Amino acid sequence: MGMRILFIGDIFGRPGRAIVKERLPGVVNDHSVDLVIANGENAAAGFGITPSLTEELFDLGIDVLTSGNHIWDKREIIEYFHAADGNPHSPARRLLRPANYPPGMPGWGMYQGKKKDVPYAVVNLQGRVFMASNDDPFRIADQLLKDIKAKVVVVDMHAEATSEKISMGWYLDGRVTAMVGTHTHVPTADERVLPGGTAYITDVGMTGPYESVIGVRKELILDRFLTNMPSRFEPASGDVRLCAIVVDCDETTGRAREIKRVMISL
Numbered sequence: 001m002g003m004r005i006l007f008i009g010d011i012f013g014r015p016g017r018a019i020v021k022e023r024l025p026g027v028v029n030d031h032s033v034d035l036v037i038a039n040g041e042n043a044a045a046g047f048g049i050t051p052s053l054t055e056e057l058f059d060l061g062i063d064v065l066t067s068g069n070h071i072w073d074k075r076e077i078i079e080y081f082h083a084a085d086g087n088p089h090s091p092a093r094r095l096l097r098p099a100n101y102p103p104g105m106p107g108w109g110m111y112q113g114k115k116k117d118v119p120y121a122v123v124n125l126q127g128r129v130f131m132a133s134n135d136d137p138f139r140i141a142d143q144l145l146k147d148i149k150a151k152v153v154v155v156d157m158h159a160e161a162t163s164e165k166i167s168m169g170w171y172l173d174g175r176v177t178a179m180v181g182t183h184t185h186v187p188t189a190d191e192r193v194l195p196g197g198t199a200y201i202t203d204v205g206m207t208g209p210y211e212s213v214i215g216v217r218k219e220l221i222l223d224r225f226l227t228n229m230p231s232r233f234e235p236a237s238g239d240v241r242l243c244a245i246v247v248d249c250d251e252t253t254g255r256a257r258e259i260k261r262v263m264i265s266l
């Protein structure tokens with residue numbers, strides 16, 4: 001027995017959505033995946049996610065979507081969150097925004113569900129180093145974990161600084177099944193199971209076009225660095241890859257047994 005969890009890194013624009021559509025069934029099959037989680041904060045041409053894209057991604061076989069600093073880029077997501085009130089498993093309820101945003105914001109930072117009869121929880125947090133000054137993600141994690149009954153718990157720590165993500169990994173070690181980092185769009189090679197049984201990686205990486213600067217057309221970003229002039233960011237399209245990790249855990253204890261990195265091209 002056991003439970004196998006696939007976590008897909010930031011899905012960026014149409015190329016990211018296309019590779020998920022094309023390759024997700026094969027990945028799920030090859031790795032005997034039970035539960036699929038993905039970060040969708042860049043699904044809409046790099047900036048945020050719309051209600052219809054949320055549901056499109058769920059239709060491809062994703063169970064829960066996390067997000068991050070781009071969650072408010074498409075304003076219609078606010079109304080979508082409001083409309084989800086009262087149904088704990090609606091698509092809008094399964095799209096998370098970081099839990100440590102100021103109190104009273106639309107949306108939810110934690111989802112609790114069941115897959116193949118195994119209760120699980122997903123928590124979304126955002127870092128504070130080189131990012132907006134939100135509430136303390138460490139204390140918010142403590143508060144949320146107190147209320148979670150499920151043994152299988154996956155945390156997406158959406159953060160810029162490697163040190164902040166590594167710290168959160170140690171802080172949650174033995175309390176969650178997996179703590180994965182997102183946001184930088186650059187995969188790291190430090191995946192491991194920490195001594196307490198928490199699978200950890202600093203960044204899962206981007207699912208989108210790698211012939212780019214973190215998803216955006218490289219000429220535009222280069223021009224920004226060379227001139228300091230504002231420019232419009234457009235999504236790139238070349239060298240599309242899907243970056244993810246697969247965690248194998250004991251569903252009765254929630255302890256991770258293995259974490260593996262996945263990077264595949266379209």
Ligand SMILES: [Fe+2]
Nearest residue numbers: 010041042183
């Ligand atoms: Fe992102």
Ligand SMILES: [Fe+2]
Nearest residue numbers: 068069070183
């Ligand atoms: Fe981000």
